[in-house]
Every structure is written in C-alpha cells, then in structure tokens.
Amino acid sequence: MHILDVVSENVCIFAVNMENRSFVTIADHSREKIEYLLAMAREFERKPNRDLLSKHVIATLFFEPSTRTRLSFETAANRLGARVIGFADPKVTSGTKGETLKDTIMMVSNYADVIVMRHYLEGAALYASEIAPVPIINAGDGANQHPSQTLLDLYTIYQTQGTLDNLNIFLVGDLKYGRTVHSLLTAMRHFNPTFHFIAPEELAMPDSYKQYCRDQGIRYVEHQEFDADVIADADILYMTRVQRERFTDLMEYERVKDRYLLKLPMLAKARENMRILHPLPRVNEIEYAIDDDPHAYYFQQARNGLFARQAIICDALGITLEEI
Amino acid sequence: MQNKELLVAAIKNGTVIDHIPASKTFEVVNLLGLTDLKSAITIGCNLHSEKVGSKGIIKVEDKFFTDEEISRLSVVAPNAVLNIITDYTVVEKKPVIMPATLRGIVHCPNPKCICNNEPMQTIFHYNGKNHTFQCHYCNTEVTADTVKVKP
Numbered sequence: 001m002h003i004l005d006v007v008s009e010n011v012c013i014f015a016v017n018m019e020n021r022s023f024v025t026i027a028d029h030s031r032e033k034i035e036y037l038l039a040m041a042r043e044f045e046r047k048p049n050r051d052l053l054s055k056h057v058i059a060t061l062f063f064e065p066s067t068r069t070r071l072s073f074e075t076a077a078n079r080l081g082a083r084v085i086g087f088a089d090p091k092v093t094s095g096t097k098g099e100t101l102k103d104t105i106m107m108v109s110n111y112a113d114v115i116v117m118r119h120y121l122e123g124a125a126l127y128a129s130e131i132a133p134v135p136i137i138n139a140g141d142g143a144n145q146h147p148s149q150t151l152l153d154l155y156t157i158y159q160t161q162g163t164l165d166n167l168n169i170f171l172v173g174d175l176k177y178g179r180t181v182h183s184l185l186t187a188m189r190h191f192n193p194t195f196h197f198i199a200p201e202e203l204a205m206p207d208s209y210k211q212y213c214r215d216q217g218i219r220y221v222e223h224q225e226f227d228a229d230v231i232a233d234a235d236i237l238y239m240t241r242v243q244r245e246r247f248t249d250l251m252e253y254e255r256v257k258d259r260y261l262l263k264l265p266m267l268a269k270a271r272e273n274m275r276i277l278h279p280l281p282r283v284n285e286i287e288y289a290i291d292d293d294p295h296a297y298y299f300q301q302a303r304n305g306l307f308a309r310q311a312i313i314c315d316a317l318g319i320t321l322e323e324i
Numbered sequence: 325m326q327n328k329e330l331l332v333a334a335i336k337n338g339t340v341i342d343h344i345p346a347s348k349t350f351e352v353v354n355l356l357g358l359t360d361l362k363s364a365i366t367i368g369c370n371l372h373s374e375k376v377g378s379k380g381i382i383k384v385e386d387k388f389f390t391d392e393e394i395s396r397l398s399v400v401a402p403n404a405v406l407n408i409i410t411d412y413t414v415v416e417k418k419p420v421i422m423p424a425t426l427r428g429i430v431h432c433p434n435p436k437c438i439c440n441n442e443p444m445q446t447i448f449h450y451n452g453k454n455h456t457f458q459c460h461y462c463n464t465e466v467t468a469d470t471v472k473v474k475p
C-alpha cells in the first residue's frame with residue numbers, strides 16, 4: 001500500500017483553528033500553552049472582576065442543557081464585563097425545527113465575538129470551529145471532549161500540589177465512559193505522571209487509552225480493590241460517578257456500587273498533600289462525612305471553573321496574559 | 325499475461341483499472357461515477373488472478389482519471405493499478421496512492437458523530453502504521469477491512 005503524506009491538508013486544518021483561536025480540545029495543547037492558560041487563571045483567581053470585555057458580546061449556545069457548565073461560563077463572562085446572549089435549552093431554538101448546526105452558528109456569528117457551545121453530537125464544536133468566522137469554545141460535545149473541565153482540573157491539581165510534574169494520580173470509578181478522566185490523562189502527558197486506574201471490570205480504562213499511555217511513556221497501574229492501602233501513595237484522588245445505566249449486568253452494578261464509595265476511614269493512610277477531586281455532581285461516590293476533611297477539595301475545584309473559563313474566553317479573544 | 329488480458333477488448337486510448345478485488349468491482353464503478361460517462365466501458369468480474377485469486381477489471385475508453393479520483397479507490401481497492409493506454413500501448417502504470425486525509429469518501433460508523441447529522445463532508449485520517457482510518461470529528465477508528473464507503 002502506498003502512503004502519500006499530504007501534510008499540507010493537516011496544516012491547513014490546524015492553521016484555521018490557530019487563526020480563529022478556538023478552544024475545542026486540550027489534547028493538541030503544548031505544555032507551554034497549558035502553563036500559560038494556568039498562569040492566566042491564577043491572575044483571575046487573584047482578581048476575578050476585571051473590566052476587560054465591556055465591548056464584547058459572548059454567545060452561550062447549549063444544544064444540550066447543562067446548568068452547571070453554563071452558569072460557570074456566563075459568570076466568567078459577566079465578571080469580565082461582557083454581555084451574554086444565547087439559549088439554555090434546545091427546545092427554544094430552531095434546531096428542533098430542522099435548522100442545521102451550520103446555519104445556527106453562522107447566524108449567531110453575526111452577533112457575537114465568541115461562541116461557547118455545548119452539543120450532544122461528537123465533533124460538533126470542531127466542525128463549528130471550521131466554519132465559524134468567530135472563535136468557538138467547546139463546552140462539551142457528546143461523549144467526546146470537555147476541555148474547560150480539563151483545564152480547571154489541571155488548575156486545581158497545580159493549585160493544591162504546587163506543581164503538575166511527577167504526581168501520583170488515582171482515577172476512580174467509571175473509567176470507560178468518563179470523558180473527564182480521558183481528557184485529564186491526555187493533558188497530563190507533558191508532566192511525567194504515574195496513573196492508577198481503579199474501576200470495576202465492566203468500566204475499566206479502555207485499551208486504546210492504555211495503549212496511548214504506553215506510546216507516550218506514561219506509567220500506569222490497574223487495581224480493582226479500593227482501600228486505604230491502595231490509595232496511600234496518592235497525590236490526587238480523582239473520583240467519578242459510577243452510573244447504574246452504564247452496566248449491562250445490573251447484578252454486577254449491585255455488587256460493585258459500594259466498593260467504589262470513598263469512606264472516611266479509607267483516608268487513614270493518605271498523604272497530607274493528597275486532595276480529593278470530583279467533576280460533580282456526585283451521586284454516592286463520596287461519603288458526606290468526607291466534606292469536612294482537609295483532603296476534600298471538590299467544591300474549591302468547582303469554583304476554579306470560573307477562573308479557568310475566564311482564561312479560556314480571554315485567550316479565544318486574543319487577550320494576552322500581559323493585557324489582563 | 326498482461327498483454328493477453330488487455331487484448332480481449334483492446335482500447336485505443338483510455339484507462340484499464342486492473343487488480344480490483346472481484347467483490348469490489350461495482351463499488352469502484354460507483355466511486356468513479358462511471359455510470360454517468362458517455363464513453364465505452366468494459367467491466368470484467370471474477371477473472372482469474374494469480375495475485376489476488378479473483379479480480380475485476382474495468383476498461384474505460386478516452387478517459388484519464390485525476391489523482392483525486394484515483395485516491396478515491398484507495399479505500400476499496402488499495403492494490404489496484406491503472407494502466408494508461410495511448411494508441412493501444414500501456415504508456416504508464418499508476419498505483420493507487422493512499423492519501424493521508426480522505427474527504428467525503430469514508431462513512432463514519434458513529435451515529436452520534438456530527439458528520440452523520442449535518443450536510444457536510446466526512447474527513448478521515450489514514451494511519452499507515454495500523455492500517456486504520458480515524459474520523460476527524462469523533463476520533464472513531466475503523467480498520468481497513470471493515471471500512472465502509474459513503475453511498
């Protein structure tokens with residue numbers, strides 16, 4: 001089979017994204033770019049209210065409802081002085097009347113300087129970024145990507161550990177469908193992590209991601225047990241939801257659901273610097289008694305979403321770290 | 325051997341596409357849009373081949389395909405060879421070349437992919453190392469033997 005490397009086509013796709021400054025996936029970002037965005041987020045944490053975007057209009061288009069993510073983006077925009085237009089519920093848009101995504105995006109591009117969009121279809125944000133004359137910020141595209149969540153996770157890890165390098169990161173729960181753990185794994189490749197995967201067999205980390213780890217030289221260890229000894233070395237304990245509807249065998253769900261519940265006594269041997277993260281909302285993965293423990297950090301993590309998204313919005317609009 | 329085959333229905337000027345897997349012969353006809361052509365077309369199917377067991381051959385008079393058209397064959401008939409005929413003589417043998425990026429050719433098997441829900445071209449990236457095609461939009465991978473061409 002003959003392979004002709006048509007480099008120019010890939011360069012072209014890349015160039016369009018670079019030029020319009022969209023934030024679609026974190027997978028392509030260099031270590032430098034990630035550190036730059038985190039430095040920007042830190043500035044916003046220091047002083048969240050800045051009148052940087054008083055002449056800007058930001059659209060938030062939620063083709064799939066997600067109150068949490070939308071409020072976070074809209075608060076970020078408001079605290080930067082921008083005005084916000086958009087919709088929170090796809091039922092009120094013409095999408096349901098058969099309008100294409102392209103037509104909606106082109107229409108809104110006439111009004112807004114940047115479009116934050118969440119969509120139930122995979123690749124929707126990437127496609128929008130290829131056709132829109134304004135930058136697109138991906139606020140989640142189906143099971144595919146949720147890069148602003150990843151940036152806030154990275155920021156939280158940096159904030160709690162003082163570094164992103166050489167950390168032991170434990171991922172617990174649904175590692176098969178959990179897009180946040182997949183994106184985090186991809187983004188951490190620059191920082192020499194050691195991952196520990198703790199999941200029921202049915203929701204184990206997919207082979208493609210384990211292969212990715214091997215290709216990238218990322219160390220990983222798999223566990224099915226979840227107890228004080230297993231997590232004693234953790235710097236970060238990243239919990240995710242184990243959802244009933246993910247199981248083909250409901251008996252299996254009943255067997256494992258409590259095994260991946262984090263209880264207070266399990267922290268007995270935890271490192272002092274260890275922090276527990278969770279993308280929220282939680283269902284029953286973390287016992288409420290843990291909320292007051294100094295290792296618990298998921299509520300502060302959620303707050304960091306604001307600063308990470310302020311950085312993402314400014315960067316998409318070409319506002320630099322020096323200008324904020 | 326080559327000459328004998330070509331003589332069965334020798335053409336003066338045009339293209340003979342050889343070494344098509346027999347079962348893919350009519351898919352190639354569709355991919356190249358041959359049904360819309362006015363020139364003479366001879367289609368041979370289930371012919372004996374020492375190379376691939378059973379093969380198809382398509383002869384198209386007065387037609388020379390562009391590189392873009394030839395690259396469309398890469399998915400279904402990667403080993404096909406195009407014999408360029410001028411004045412009853414093979415003047416060039418062009419192998420099918422697999423491009424790094426295929427536009428509007430491969431079908432994405434993921435129903436929740438944007439490319440199956442918008443009037444748009446699919447884009448797939450070919451990975452020569454694993455012989456897989458990866459959807460540009462949803463990252464779904466398909467292997468060379470299960471890949472489906474867009475209708």
Ligand SMILES: [Zn+2]
Nearest residue numbers: 432437459462
């Ligand atoms: Zn796809």
